[in-house]
Amino acid sequence: MGHIAQMNMGYLLHPHGDPRVAGFEDNSDRVNAVADRSQGFIWRLQGEGYDLPENDTGALFGRPEVALATLSTWESFEDFERFVHKTIHGQFLDRRAEWFEHVDDQSYVIWPIEAGHIPSLTEGKSKLLQLRSGGPSPAAFDFATGRQMSG
Numbered sequence: 001m002g003h004i005a006q007m008n009m010g011y012l013l014h015p016h017g018d019p020r021v022a023g024f025e026d027n028s029d030r031v032n033a034v035a036d037r038s039q040g041f042i043w044r045l046q047g048e049g050y051d052l053p054e055n056d057t058g059a060l061f062g063r064p065e066v067a068l069a070t071l072s073t074w075e076s077f078e079d080f081e082r083f084v085h086k087t088i089h090g091q092f093l094d095r096r097a098e099w100f101e102h103v104d105d106q107s108y109v110i111w112p113i114e115a116g117h118i119p120s121l122t123e124g125k126s127k128l129l130q131l132r133s134g135g136p137s138p139a140a141f142d143f144a145t146g147r148q149m150s151g
Contacts, residue, residue, distance in 0.1 A: 002112055002113070002114065002115060003042065003073055003074065003075055003076070003112070003113050003114070003115050003117070004073065004074050004076065004077050004080060004110055004111065004112055004113060004146075005071065005072070005073045005074075005110070005111055005112075005113045005117070005119045005123075005124070005127075006070075006071070006072055006073075006074070006080055006108065006109070006110045006111075006124075007069060007070065007071045007108065007109055007119070007121065007124025007125070007127065007128060008069065008070055008107055008108035008109075009057075009061055009067065009068065009069040009070075009107055009108075009124075009125075009128070010067075010068055010069075010096070010100040010101065010103070010107050011061075011063055011066045011067055011068070011100065011101040011103075012024070012066040012067075012068060012099055012100060012101075013066075013098075013099060013100065013101060014066070015065045015066055016065065016066070020099075021099045023095070023098065023099065024092065024095075024098075024099040024100075027092060030088070031088060031089050031092055032044065032046070034083070034087050034088055034089065035072065035083055035089070038079065038082070038083040038087065039079050039082065040074045040075035040076055040078070040079020040080065040082075040083075041072070041074060041075075041079070041083070042072075042073040042074060042075060043072060043073045043118060044070065044071065044072035044073075045070065045071040045072070045121065052120070054120035054121065054122040054123075055071075055120055055121045055122070056121075057069045057121065060121055060122065060125050061125070066101075069121055069124070071119060071120075071121055071124050073113060073117070073118070073119065076150070077110065077146045077147075077149070077150045078150060080110070081143060081146065081147070084143075105132050106128060106131050106132050106142065107128075108128070108142070109124065109127045109128040109130075109131045109140050109141070109142070110140075110141050110142065110143070110146055111127045111139060111140050111141070112138070112139070127139070127140040128140070
């Protein structure tokens with residue numbers, strides 16, 4: 001498998017800046033810094049990139065006061081999986097119910113990309129909808145399918 005992109009989205013239980021989601025928001029920079037230093041990390045959407053129309057979280061997912069999305073690229077599925085589950089990120093992932101609404105559908109998607117490709121949240125949403133409607137495939141998958149494909 002070549003490089004991969006990943007997008008995840010969710011809705012906070014309370015608006016951005018609310019003290020009840022501070023445990024998440026106050027640690028985002030810390031977790032992102034670990035991602036930036038992780039083996040295989042290439043790029044992540046940040047800062048002004050969210051100002052571009054193709055990356056407008058509120059327009060893409062609705063409810064801008066609570067919608068969040070992340071987007072990043074990695075050299076391999078294994079590198080990304082290691083970051084998600086074997087670093088401090090995993091500790092925050094285990095606590096997501098404290099800060100995020102439960103969803104009954106996939107909230108993340110992983111897909112293959114060409115080296116050098118910089119995806120958008122619009123592309124990620126399209127891949128997420130593909131995963132939700134058609135199930136995992138080589139074009140849009142989850143961790144379980146990614147492990148099968150890389151193993």
